[in-house]
Amino acid sequence: MEFSERVGRISESATMAVTAxxxxLKRAGVDVVALGAGEPDFPTPExxxxxxxxxxxxxxxRYTAAGGIPELKEAIVAWHAREFGTSYAPSECIATVGGKHAIFNFLAALVDRGTEVILPVPYWVTFFDVINYYGGTPVKVVTKESNAFSLxxxxxESAITDRTKVVVVNSPNNPSGAVVEREEFERILALTASxxxxxxxxxxxSHFVYSSKPFSIAAAAGAKPNVAVxxxxxxxxxxxxxxxxxxLGPAELIGNVNKLQSHATSNPTSIAQKAAVEALTGSMDAVYAMLGKYRERREYVVAALNDxxxxxxxxxxxAFYAYPNVSACFGMGGVDSSMDFARKLLSEAHVALVPGEAFGTSxxxxxxYAASMADLREGINRIRSFIAGLT
Ligand SMILES: Cc1ncc(COP(=O)(O)O)c(C=O)c1O
Structure with missing residues (x-):
């Protein structure tokens, strides 16, 4: 069968591939410590x-409106206003089948062949593939480890050309955990808006931050016409x-995304929409309890890795990721890249992690660290022994 050129431009999500x-291995009875998936280990609150x-x-x-029930759109914009001080109307909001779907549809609405999208590196893998899928050009802006990956x-500015239509900022960042501070974010907005x-x-x-308060750039004065959340x-x-x-974004953008969604998925699951209304209108206590746990785990993981x-x-x-540099291990035991490291670690020490190549770094x-302390301790002990055994 001859497949479309479009689909040939992308590969399966590396994070999903590691999870798979x-x-x-787990189904085959192997005792795997899974630290690869970016997924809370907590159950959904009762x-x-x-x-x-x-x-x-x-x-x-039953089916609902493609962009979600009015009650949910109202709950989203009210929650966003309460948490961040924004002022979106329901017409500036669409409910989607996960955040991934929001990004997929946003890029569909804006990216044509040749459109440049500025993408800070390291990036969440889906951005890169979806920009390519639509025929756009991801223009990489590399952030440095020596600067804790700050953007x-x-x-x-140095990457903008007359073909630049979108700048992507993912803060807190997956995979680095870097957070763009408010003033820097406002400078980025002033640049892009101008x-x-x-x-x-x-x-x-947004809510998993350890040394600042959650905020949204959409709350900055005059931001709304130039920002999509x-x-x-x-x-x-x-x-x-x-x-x-x-x-969330200008009503015209939302209208175009709604058009696409009406043909692609129709509505997000009706039942999930009702659950989401409860999440957004209820107490945030469970969220802050999770943040407390992630904070403890972060302290342990970062110190233990550096050790x-x-x-x-x-x-x-x-966020809930550590992004350690393991290049000092390259050249030992057949490990010459992050990919080799991750593959060998999984097959020999049975610890699942995602190699940096998936996020544009090598x-x-x-x-x-969205995993139990027991798993984190076991995983890190195995990584320590694995590295010690690389000669
Ligand atoms: C940076 C980032 N954006 C968006 C998503 C999408 O999440 P979901 O589609 O589950 O809402 C993820 C999930 O891993 C992510 O890491």
Missing amino acids: EAGR SIKQAAVRAIESNFT TAEDI RGIMLLSDECY AGSLSKTFAMTGWRLGYL IPGVRCPQPNG QQIRLS
């Missing part, structure tokens, strides 16, 4: 689950499997 391989049960019992099981407006470039702010990890309930409320995200000879790990200020691996 770890799952395969009140949210109960809202879904009520939705099923009251037969809320600046100057970095972005050139008529759309700033896509991926806020999927991709958000997700997946990480914030431990709802990865429910598939509920959203896009392993051959590993260097900057302090991540957000010396790092990504470790998710």
